């Protein structure tokens with residue numbers, strides 16, 4: 553592929569998708585049974601008039617849960633906000649250099665758009681790896697498990713082929729007895745694993761301490777957002793010596809990595825959901841600050857479709873090459889947006905509806 557300064561954006565298409573989920577997926581304490589999102593596809597033309605396409609998913613995590621209530625605590629923007637913003641940008645991008653994507657990403661007030669456009673630029677300019685070549689941690693998976701799964705589902709998750717070093721367990725959802733028994737069943741099936749517990753701010757301080765005291769300390773990597781009141785989290789660390797991770801806390805516009813780490817003893821990791829946080833450049837700065845203060849960063853899904861999840865694996869390889877990302881949310885999706893054969897990758901037009909097209913008519917092209 554030619555250097556980026558020889559490429560021009562000659563067409564932009566914007567699509568939306570709506571995919572059913574089965575089983576439902578947890579979004580903190582809520583559940584969703586479908587996922588909606590957008591896909592932006594650009595056609596690039598070089599000086600010899602060769603054409604290629606590149607695409608990214610842009611899917612804010614907002615909308616309606618299974619009870620008909622709005623999803624709280626994740627993206628502030630709606631899918632309609634994203635579509636309005638991208639529809640406006642599409643026309644502006646025609647005949648421009650792909651570098652214009654970075655400029656738009658840097659000025660967008662919508663974190664999902666900022667992330668998506670910066671990612672599209674990184675894919676076009678080959679700033680993302682094309683394949684995973686750090687298999688020890690990047691091709692390993694972290695299965696997501698919780699009370700309520702059948703024994704068969706649990707075994708399918710834990711006994712799959714491939715490397716499982718860690719398991720993410722949703723806790724603070726049912727009774728302590730059930731959850732402790734479930735975790736010991738996980739250890740029976742997969743004795744080698746360590747735990748990434750996720751309480752989604754579900755425990756009082758006393759409950760968090762009672763719960764964690766029932767588990768082997770050396771098998772716990774961290775517990776995400778243990779306490780209803782996040783100001784209690786350091787006490788968990790001070791009393792038990794167990795580190796906690798921040799997830800929901802990163803969504804607050806006032807969140808500052810260095811301040812948080814200085815003021816709250818015991819932060820072991822940040823759970824980074826790029827779709828909620830903004831541009832790759834901003835994520836890279838956040839990760840560098842955390843690492844220089846001894847805090848791990850784990851990339852995690854915001855329940856994207858196959859396109860978003862595949863890209864997050866590459867972003868994880870680029871930004872956190874020594875960590876296994878938390879991406880085990882795709883198996884519930886009843887459709888994929890990409891159709892991949894050994895020789896090509898195409899969009900699944902049956903799962904997509906075109907919203908707008910700007911620029912030249914689409915002709916057959918190769919995808920990046």
Ligand SMILES: O=C(O)CCC(=O)c1ccccc1C(=O)O
Nearest residue numbers: 579580720852853854855878879
């Ligand atoms: O991090 C993972 O492994 C899976 C992602 C996940 O749990 C999640 C995904 C989207 C929104 C909320 C959550 C959550 O932490 O509950």
